Amino acid sequence: MNLTLESSELSGGTRLLKLRGNIDLMGVNAVSTRFYAFCGGEAPQVRVDLSAVEFVASLGIGMLLQAAKTVKARGGQLQFLNPTPAVHAALEISGLNQFVIQGDAAAGTGTA
Numbered sequence: 795m796n797l798t799l800e801s802s803e804l805s806g807g808t809r810l811l812k813l814r815g816n817i818d819l820m821g822v823n824a825v826s827t828r829f830y831a832f833c834g835g836e837a838p839q840v841r842v843d844l845s846a847v848e849f850v851a852s853l854g855i856g857m858l859l860q861a862a863k864t865v866k867a868r869g870g871q872l873q874f875l876n877p878t879p880a881v882h883a884a885l886e887i888s889g890l891n892q893f894v895i896q897g898d899a900a901a902g903t904g905t906a
Contacts, residue, residue, distance in 0.1 A: 800812040817849065829861065838870035843875045859890060
């Protein structure tokens with residue numbers, strides 16, 4: 795499934811990015827430039843909704859890790875919202891699970 799990226803802005807300037815599809819080689823090539831652009835600026839607040847991502851390859855983990863590092867270096871915060879079980883497992887193995895919020899904590903993000 796082709797990866798798509800939708801963006802919106804929540805209250806307080808938080809950027810909400812919704813990824814839908816597979817974060818694989820083709821997916822990363824399709825969205826990485828736009829994805830990284832949303833992680834820029836001064837002290838960016840970024841939430842990435844992963845609820846519609848079915849699969850994440852190692853290249854996709856690399857994209858998410860680079861985004862997390864970029865946001866942190868700029869004094870901001872990045873969070874991954876409601877990953878599917880398979881994606882959550884990949885985030886856990888890679889150490890990116892520290893950025894995951896789920897359930898009630900993610901409910902207040904305006905993602906519904």
